[in-house]
Amino acid sequence: MNTSAKDRVGTNALLTMIGDWSAGGAGPLHRRLADAIRQAAETGVLPPGSILPAERGLARALIVSRSTVTAALNDLKAEGVLEARQGSGTRVVGPPPEGPPGATVLPGILSVPSRNEPGVIDLAASTPADARALPTVDVDLDSLLRAGPRHGYTPEGLPALRDAVAERLTLGGLPTGLDEVLITNGAQHGLALAFTTLSSADDPILVDEPTYPGMIDLLASRGLKAIGLPRRAGGIDVAALRSLVVEHRIRVAYLQTSVHNPTGMVADDWEFRALAKACDDLDLAVIEDMVLADLRYDGSEPAPIAARVRRANVLAIGSISKLGWGGLRIGWMRASSASMERLVRTRLTDDLGSSIPSQVIAAGVLANFDRVAAVRRSTLKERADLAQKTIANEIPEWSVHPPAGGLSLWVQLHRPVGEQLAQAATREGVSVATGVSASVDGGYADHIRLCFDRPEAQLIEGLRRLGVAWRSLKP
Ligand SMILES: Cc1ncc(COP(=O)(O)O)c(C=O)c1O
Structure with missing residues (x-):
């Protein structure tokens, strides 16, 4: 089988494909990682013929030991999901799919962690925190x-x-x-x-x-x-x-x-x-x-x-x-x-x-409409300003483009570590959406998206936890 550059899956793209793999599941870490990769292969998100990134880089990106990655890949090779090819790395078994020009589309919202777990602050889902903006309407x-x-x-x-x-x-x-x-x-x-x-x-x-x-x-x-x-x-x-x-x-x-x-x-x-x-x-x-x-x-x-x-x-x-x-x-x-x-x-x-x-x-x-929209716009603008101010204090090395509307900030990290940050953030009890989840071709690894449409105290605490996660990443 011929190998081409387009069969190689980047580390960030793979992280997006397997999403929030370490959270919620049972069993040892390498089993959970194997389950996530198998699922991506079975659903076609990780197409046949895809070549996985090198183990060392993958371990670094996933913030796990190299032996965890090796054990997961070995399990999948034993199951016939992956195969090792001399000189061309580990690949998903089966021929590469054919299709029209354009990027293979990676998972977007499916990879955005948005867990309604107690204690986890969700800054990932770009949506109002609750139903409080609704006017009183009788539905009898x-x-x-x-x-x-x-x-x-x-x-x-x-x-x-x-x-x-x-x-x-x-x-x-x-x-x-x-x-x-x-x-x-x-x-x-x-x-x-x-x-x-x-x-x-x-x-x-x-x-x-x-x-x-x-x-x-x-x-x-x-x-x-x-x-x-x-x-x-x-x-x-x-x-x-x-x-x-x-x-x-x-x-x-x-x-x-x-x-x-x-x-x-x-x-x-x-x-x-x-x-x-x-x-x-x-x-x-x-x-x-x-x-x-x-x-x-x-x-x-x-x-x-x-x-x-x-x-x-x-x-x-x-x-x-x-x-x-x-x-x-x-x-x-x-x-x-x-x-x-x-x-x-x-x-x-x-x-x-x-x-x-x-x-x-x-x-x-x-x-x-006029009343609801006026309240929403002014609250959102206030929260956008608060989020930008908090980020400037907590994580001054990031750049944020001031939004002209909407519920989210598009944050440039200046390092291609959005996926790693999202994983570290989950461990600190805050979820964010990666830039890669918003890209049709696996770009924007140096961005994350943060939803600021949250109660003030929650927003500030979520950003504080995010700062802790950021500082936990190795330079
Ligand atoms: C740009 C855009 N289009 C569509 C949707 C889907 O919205 P709905 O909740 O109405 O399905 C969203 C929700 O995040 C959105 O941001």
């Missing part, structure tokens, strides 16, 4: 009987909620009618529906790089290849988008046009205009992720590209999760009424519709 029997069809199945979503979403979009510069709104089970469901509708297995997808980790899992689960569009300091690099689309014959792009997860950056109005024109010129279908649009701190969100294109097909996607609460599992998709019939049929087959009580509460959030 009467309100459920009044809400919609009595049997409770609404594949398109409750008309009152669709109407409220349409009104919000219209106020934000995207004229929208009720027939153009589909209620989904969170934006993640909307993204999945969008891929079902727009892409086929052989299409490489253009994706923001870095990106929202849940997008990475979605691409991986469908075997789709990603072409990363590196984020510019200001926002979206439209010139790079044009050349990548032509070079790789890309038909579909996933882009966060509003506040960007994980960097917290925003684009200027002229970039929106240039992007919309490029999508028209290239006939590029776009999945426009507007999930964080309501959480730009200054409230000055430009109209989305869905409002600016002339003929490109744009599916815009949003959510109540960040404004209100992720536990509602309510999002929305805005599409042309012509595409709606197919979308509704697909979602009907998937799940028959979204929860009515959740939709009633989501409609309550939108009925109180």
